[in-house]
Amino acid sequence: MGMLLILLLSLTILVVLLLRTIAAQSRPNCPNKCKNVNVTIPYPFGTREGCYLNELYFVNCTNLKIFKTSIKVLKISADGDLRGLVPISHRCYNKHGYETSSEPRITFSRFPLSSSRNVLTTVGCDARSNIGLAYGDGYITGGLTNNAGCNTVKNGSCLGMGCSQVPVLYNMTSIKIHTKRNTNVTVGKWRFNNCTYGFLVQKDHYKFHVTDLYKMQRRYFPVVLKWSVGNTSCEAAQTNRTMYMCTENSICIDTQTECDQTYKGYRCQCAKGYQGNAYLPNGCQDINECEEHLDDCLYGCTNTIGNYTCSCFLGHRGDGRKSGEGVGMGIAASFVLTLIVYGGLKQRHIMKSREKFFKMNGGLILRKLLFESKQSSQMAKIFTAGVLEKATNNFHKTNIIGQGGNGTVYKGTLADKTMVAIKKSKSIDRNQIEQFINEVIMLSAISHPNVVKLLGCCLETQTPLLVYEFITNKTVFQHLHEYGNISSLTYERRLKIAMETAEALSYIHSTTQIIHRDIKSSNILLTDNYTAKVSDFGISRFIPVDQTHLQTLVHGTLGYIDPEYFRSGILTEKSDVYSFGMLLVELLTGRKVFSHDGTQSDLGLATYFVSSLVSGCLIEILDHEVKKYGLHDNIKKLARLAEHCVELEGRKRPSMKEVKAELTKLSQYLTLTLNSLYCLTDQS
Template sequence: MFGNSSCAEDQKSGAYWCLSDNSDCHDDPPRGYECRCQPGYKGNPYMPNGCQDIDECAQPDPPLCFGRCINTVGSYDCVCPYGTYGNPRLKDGCAPRKLKFSGLVIAIGVGSGIFILLFMLAAVIIRRKVRARKAEKMKDFFFKQNRGLLLQQLVDKDIAERMIFNLEELEKATSSFDDARKLGGGGHGTVYKGILSDQRIVAIKKSRHAIKREIDDFINEVAILSQVNHRNVVKLFGCCLETEVPLLVYEFISNGTLHDHLHVAPPSLSWKERIRIALEIARSLAYLHSAASVSVIHRDIKTTNILLDDQFIAKVSDFGASRGIPIDQTAVTTTIQGTFGYLDPEYYQTSRLTEKSDVYSFGVILVELLTRRRPSSYISSEGFNLVSHFVLLVSEHRLCDILDSKITEAVKAEEADKVAAIAVMCLNPKGEDRPTMRQVETGPEALQSSAGNAGSNQTTEEHAFRLSHPSVEESNSNASAYNLSRRYSMEDEFWSSMSFPR
């Protein structure tokens, strides 16, 4: 207690004694005034910083708090423990909020889960729709790129719809074009074995590149084969236009190519089988040239395009280079296509394609059946290619010098001579002097008949092998003179400048 002065008077005079920040001055007249620490503080109020905070929660007699006591500067807080709510200053005043909180969490969790699920479902649906729309656009683009509109114009509408396969079915049929399903391939594409949903076994031809010329060839092949129905022509089931490169679906031919059986596998074809295969090829070409709705020139007849089924029945395949010629025309001028060794030299020189170009290629196949030599690589010791050397040996009556040894051992010379004579007629340098395929097929027919009927009519056979052409001796005589030398000069020019992709 200080003097008779008041708090206000001493503060003005500078003789104020309540020096601690957390202190209060209390007047007590007439005795003067007294300094006290503020509530929540204790110490000496007459000294600077003399009043210090009291930790109420740590006192021996703590304040009334049934919850959690938290010290603050000059005071304290009393709160309910975590997970409870209520009045912590009352006994049992804090009740657990666990049930309420769990229900909220569950509600939030379920709501969030449903939202996320709906969001993901919507995202998947939208993505699928976008993909489907994109796929449809790509299919439409590829359909137009692959000349689908042209195909619809070239082929009857009902046939076109029946022949078009979807990509999903062909992927399923080939296990997504697994390498284990490959049957073979070449410069133009790969062939896969597939099993359709109706259990048909098929061969699926897949081009390597989306080249305009190959796409045109593809549409050309579909248009032609859709109108062809012959047991010796490979059957086309349909096509797929939904990919960058078009796909062709054929009947599956199990026994490889004639080329494989002549040049790759051990020799197994008997003379009778060779004659029958030649007859079947001749019949299919005669059909294409004259019996089909449009005269079709194959333009790439060769042994690799002759497939053999499990009964060794011949099937002509690969119509990508073929051309249809109207009935009222006999020839068409076109870009040269064909294969080295089989291509008609006259067609090569003039670019005029006629059915006689296929006749020439068939003649080369006859030579191949007789000799088992490759037309594309054979060169004689004198420098002649296979065709030139064969014609020369026939003209000199030395056919046995080039015959396949299996034929020499098992066949009468007269039969081999007759087939060689047909080959020479087919290989005439002038197309107009070659027989038609309808005339040619009578030769193997007569040979096949004579093989089954040893005593058949001599006159019938002679008529069959004449083919309205000179006799064998006359053909040999002509070949040994001017025409033979003309053939050599013509073919030498042809072989030296030949370079075609097919």
């Protein structure tokens, strides 16, 4: 009898929970699913009249398509994501050279494509696909595969050999994808596969297979759209409570708009500690956090509205969580720690370790090269570990001035009061020690006003320490993106920074044959008078005079990496040109090249910038400090130069010498223009 009561009680609780879930998804008396299809349709979407917000949110159960869209719904999430299937575009040729193609127009109604969650994928050998507006002329951006034929393609690889992927544009609500061969088809001579394919797909939801080169015409792929409600911002919507969609225990989040202003709105989300549908009355229900966070508590867990609390053991107080600091009231515990001093033994161990690392890191080779050098006074200095430890207070965290994927940079003060920046690398390739030493010698010999001077190194630590001159005025990244610094970079200063960076890169390309490989705003330091200094040659590579390129593993910073180098692994001077182009885009727009917050800059700033330039919306994406000048010829020319630098194909990009020359002209022209304005002002 007791077991029966327990079973009935459990079933009752289950039914209540299920009813609550249903109520939290759809309006009363409205189905939240189509028959025989396991896809939940939450309000404001609905499957029949009276169950959806308006007809744009109507889901047709016959084909699972949303009103006026081409997408077949897979999932609608409360967080504003809508996943669905879209068709592929293709173009095929027969042995006589005739072609057949299918390039469907894909419409998303008011729900734009997520640029951070999708990629444009091209499949084929020597193939290209381009994406554009469904009912407009021309194509804005695209991807291409290499022209090495089909012999080198591998399963799973989408880096240019038979398959490539590039970011997509922002807020596109209707598209067409055009596919074609890069080279002409020769009748009867097939060097490549006979079809090219182009399609949108959610990131990490397509894995290339060699057989895809021949059989993909009728396939569909998942994409992610962003959905919202209303046509105003949260602030504007909240002024009209009868029209405001967000219900109790929820928050309102603005959706982002672009320069054409065709897409506005907001979305509702349950507040922290609640879950459900924020568009329905009582749709956001309290979460019992104790079911999820019980292990976080030292003793016991109590659920509260929107949160939870942890209990302490008897006789203790505190927050009761394992991460907290419980303090005993009744029992005072004392621990006596005995320090054993090893004295001379410990010091001897340290000295032996330093001597071992010095030899492993090429110290003997460097010492020999410095001894033989006729310009040893200008060459790298070998610092001891003790000197640098003293300079940085034993590398105390308060002296950290920069951190990245390659290592940490510390501020230090030498005994003679010289300020230095000390870079501690995360690792070093032991097979490249001799090359590392040669590059230290070469970099220390570089004397250019726009390159941070390498003073020397320390080889007595597990990974070598590099010692640079200390630059006082932070990085370009900090001035562009950190609150309180942004207004410091006027357009004049931005153009000056661009010109000086170009001068440095042109110099190292032509004089030292070094490719920097990691040009980005956080590697451009500024002096007190805003002179640019290129820094961090940690992953730079030297190209011998008789070579034009190197085949390497791909290194760099996402967003700045040359797409051609990313696909092929072939490093050239034009790889630095692409990265520099992204720096120009960053200076013009004030947007981060890459961010993890899903904003417009995420993974696609180059595409977004070029498309805005082509569509005449440049003024809308310029940074506020740049807009102060209006859209005059100087800014337009700088934008065009940035566009040329970020061309997908390296051969179409200018050299850094050409970039330097163009920036010098723009700088001189701007100076003359401003001087003329000052003269007119004085005369008036």
